[in-house]
Amino acid sequence: MTTTSSSNVVLDINNLVVGLGRKADAHRIIDDLSLQVREGETLCLVGESGSGKSVTSLTTMGLLQKGTLVPSGGSVKLVGEELLTATDRRLRQLRATRMAMIFQEPMTALNPVVPVGRQIDEVLRAHTDLDSRARRRKILAMMEHVRLPDVERIFSSYPHRLSGGQRQRIMIAMALVLEPKLLIADEPTTALDVTTQKQILTLIRDLQRDHGTAVLFITHDMGVVAEIADRVAVMRHGRLVETGQLQDVLRNPTMEYTRNLLSAVPSLVPRAPRPETKEPVVLEANELSKVYRERSLYGKAREVAAASNVTLTLRKGRTLGIVGESGSGKSTVARCIVRLIDPTSGGVRLVGREISDLSRRLLQPHRQKIQIIFQDPYRSLNPRVTVGESIAEGPVNYGMPRKDALARARELLELVHLPPDAISRYPHQFSGGQRQRIAIARALALDPDVLVADEAVSALDVSVQAQVLNLLDEIQRRLGIALLFITHDLRVAAQICDDVAVMQRGRVVEQGPAAEVLTNPQQAYTRALLEAAPGRGWDFANFRPVSEGIVATA
Amino acid sequence: MLGYLLRRILAAVPVMGVVALFVFLLLRLTPGDPAAILAGDNATPEQLDRIRTSLGLNEPIYIQFYTWVAKLLHGDLGVSLISNKPILEMIGPRLEPSISVALATIVLSILVAVPLGVIAAWKHGTWIDRCVMGLSVLGFSVPVFVIGYVLIQVFAIDLRWVPVQGFKSISAGFGPFFERIILPTCTLSFIYVALIARMTRASMLDVLGEDYVRTARAKGIGETGVLLRHALRNAAVPVITVIGSGFALLISGVVVTESVFNLPGIGRLTVDAVLARDYPVIQAMILLTSGIYVAVNLLIDLAYTLLDPRIRY
Numbered sequence: 044m045t046t047t048s049s050s051n052v053v054l055d056i057n058n059l060v061v062g063l064g065r066k067a068d069a070h071r072i073i074d075d076l077s078l079q080v081r082e083g084e085t086l087c088l089v090g091e092s093g094s095g096k097s098v099t100s101l102t103t104m105g106l107l108q109k110g111t112l113v114p115s116g117g118s119v120k121l122v123g124e125e126l127l128t129a130t131d132r133r134l135r136q137l138r139a140t141r142m143a144m145i146f147q148e149p150m151t152a153l154n155p156v157v158p159v160g161r162q163i164d165e166v167l168r169a170h171t172d173l174d175s176r177a178r179r180r181k182i183l184a185m186m187e188h189v190r191l192p193d194v195e196r197i198f199s200s201y202p203h204r205l206s207g208g209q210r211q212r213i214m215i216a217m218a219l220v221l222e223p224k225l226l227i228a229d230e231p232t233t234a235l236d237v238t239t240q241k242q243i244l245t246l247i248r249d250l251q252r253d254h255g256t257a258v259l260f261i262t263h264d265m266g267v268v269a270e271i272a273d274r275v276a277v278m279r280h281g282r283l284v285e286t287g288q289l290q291d292v293l294r295n296p297t298m299e300y301t302r303n304l305l306s307a308v309p310s311l312v313p314r315a316p317r318p319e320t321k322e323p324v325v326l327e328a329n330e331l332s333k334v335y336r337e338r339s340l341y342g343k344a345r346e347v348a349a350a351s352n353v354t355l356t357l358r359k360g361r362t363l364g365i366v367g368e369s370g371s372g373k374s375t376v377a378r379c380i381v382r383l384i385d386p387t388s389g390g391v392r393l394v395g396r397e398i399s400d401l402s403r404r405l406l407q408p409h410r411q412k413i414q415i416i417f418q419d420p421y422r423s424l425n426p427r428v429t430v431g432e433s434i435a436e437g438p439v440n441y442g443m444p445r446k447d448a449l450a451r452a453r454e455l456l457e458l459v460h461l462p463p464d465a466i467s468r469y470p471h472q473f474s475g476g477q478r479q480r481i482a483i484a485r486a487l488a489l490d491p492d493v494l495v496a497d498e499a500v501s502a503l504d505v506s507v508q509a510q511v512l513n514l515l516d517e518i519q520r521r522l523g524i525a526l527l528f529i530t531h532d533l534r535v536a537a538q539i540c541d542d543v544a545v546m547q548r549g550r551v552v553e554q555g556p557a558a559e560v561l562t563n564p565q566q567a568y569t570r571a572l573l574e575a576a577p578g579r580g581w582d583f584a585n586f587r588p589v590s591e592g593i594v595a596t597a
Numbered sequence: 598m599l600g601y602l603l604r605r606i607l608a609a610v611p612v613m614g615v616v617a618l619f620v621f622l623l624l625r626l627t628p629g630d631p632a633a634i635l636a637g638d639n640a641t642p643e644q645l646d647r648i649r650t651s652l653g654l655n656e657p658i659y660i661q662f663y664t665w666v667a668k669l670l671h672g673d674l675g676v677s678l679i680s681n682k683p684i685l686e687m688i689g690p691r692l693e694p695s696i697s698v699a700l701a702t703i704v705l706s707i708l709v710a711v712p713l714g715v716i717a718a719w720k721h722g723t724w725i726d727r728c729v730m731g732l733s734v735l736g737f738s739v740p741v742f743v744i745g746y747v748l749i750q751v752f753a754i755d756l757r758w759v760p761v762q763g764f765k766s767i768s769a770g771f772g773p774f775f776e777r778i779i780l781p782t783c784t785l786s787f788i789y790v791a792l793i794a795r796m797t798r799a800s801m802l803d804v805l806g807e808d809y810v811r812t813a814r815a816k817g818i819g820e821t822g823v824l825l826r827h828a829l830r831n832a833a834v835p836v837i838t839v840i841g842s843g844f845a846l847l848i849s850g851v852v853v854t855e856s857v858f859n860l861p862g863i864g865r866l867t868v869d870a871v872l873a874r875d876y877p878v879i880q881a882m883i884l885l886t887s888g889i890y891v892a893v894n895l896l897i898d899l900a901y902t903l904l905d906p907r908i909r910y
Contacts, residue, residue: 106814138817151808156830156905165826166816201906217816 053257090278143218149210160198266578331389364540420478431466476507695862714797736791841897
């Protein structure tokens, strides 16, 4: 990465304070923040959720919710012009022309009822005097510039016809069509698959090089930082913790918090393999398939194989990972195995008993042997039921007296390192990490033989993620439970799985011990996935590039 | 699109079939002899016999149903027991007042309620929002006839701006027509405005929190553009739904309003028929209102597909 020596400061934030509400003693969401982004430079703003990254970007754009979050001190200057005191009218003029922003969720950031071409066109209509033919030419050129295929067709398509990557390209085209000086990218690749992420990161880099744009890139992902940053600024609780050149921050972080943040990033190098065991097989999937039929009224049904011929084996006390991109069928397989959905064909053997063809009623006694934890702890717990009731509900359903079930819930909360008084509280009183612990306790309440974790740590910050992974590991060692771990994150898979199965378009393309599959992949798809993993060259936890580590241990 | 339209119209057939069956059975399953019910208390045996034969009551019930439906399909709704006139002829001239008031109500309500709801959502939590919501509660809670009488008292009796009651066909000139339907329209609009404004506000509040609204603002578009082009169109589907289901309210409201304003519409006809136990007319009115309701819902579903490209047809 090149260091820009140019001193043209595009964005200059000085001693910014943003408070919650208008009162002078309001809680400070941003507290005395200062940072600069220069022309042609990418500053990565990193930090965990709630650190104030997004508020910083929204303050700059003047998009804070009026009356809720109020900038109360400091200054934000865009190419020398103060933004905090600018009128709404002036801010509107500056948006898209001098500063532009792309957001995290390409799926929701575009208006679903307006063709995407017209959405880009709005920018031109609002800020230029071009006639409609000139505008259309400019838009099509920009769409080609962001490497969209078949631009004429996409121009008149609605967002739901496009993939996530294509939508994010549209967002980028929309942001850059008027060549703003500053591009704010707020977690623009977080919702995308790794291969798409890699393309989008490359695209942003290339466009920036061509146009000398200053980029404020907000992310929580150290891998992405290593790929794209020139400089890094670390935020925590609304304050700037540390800032410096990329290499300096990754190699020699000066602050304790930065060190911890980096140490929590799971390594892509698989952990040392555990010895093979002769423990009994608790879960087997045999040529499991799930086909969705889209019926049309005129009889020609379209078939989509969400999973085809998936065969997996999981032994007691072991962890099997299913990895792959979105739409690869990971979750479908998990849901078939737990029988939340019914497989179209194939078998599932749970602790020696075939369960794929059992009726709902006959399945009921077997349900307690396999439990599942979901991705989003904010939505997977019933908000109106206390934590204790949520955990006790399962055992009570299986005939345990309520009093015993609640006592068991208390034990489980202790097991997942939550205070016993959590039992009478409600989910909204807990953080995301704590909620996921509750979800784990709920799943364990039935003493399952198999625990299925469907992207169970994907929504969590790295430090919390590390804690939850450690917790799962500890529980596995104490209870000898088998884990089926579904994730799109190869780093997480490398750190927790004994074996992995790589899925693509409903099929398992490669399967084997994690240490082999992730270091010496045999299939092109697995190799592509590994190569697309952001920051694969860095061993963050050891503050050095992977290559140096190999030299050091050789 | 055309295929979808045809499919939806076909789907409406069984619905209307069930309605027709219900209407048919209404008379047959009422305790007692239908002929006796139809003829009234003072009928002679000869009269009863004549009614039985003319209605085909001596035939098996499924044949009765078949002949009744066959007649319906030929536009024969039967004959009123009171006036002995064909029902179709009775309904014809009464459609204009009812349809005029209903359409005017829908147009007026949408023109008033949607902007109110949008502004309330935009100025969420301010006094403007509270005023709109207060009005909405008022509109819901005050009965239609009370509003009607208050409006008559103020605008017709005290101010003498418009006639108290009655109806003039539009063929007699727009002025007289307009000044006679304006009060009934306003009366009927109250509850409808309340309903639509509330729904618009709620739906707009949801949409204003969406990411694409933030995107629109980030593009530097003015607030009007953000509200109308980006928010309102997305907020429209639930609003349209409410407009459609509120149509049932409108139909019952028409009955009351027509009585208050002495309009010679189908609402009045229905009330008179019920009071006189004029069963064939009641049957015809049920069929008519159900038919209108089904047609309105069909239109609403078509509107969805125009508003939201994700809804497939």
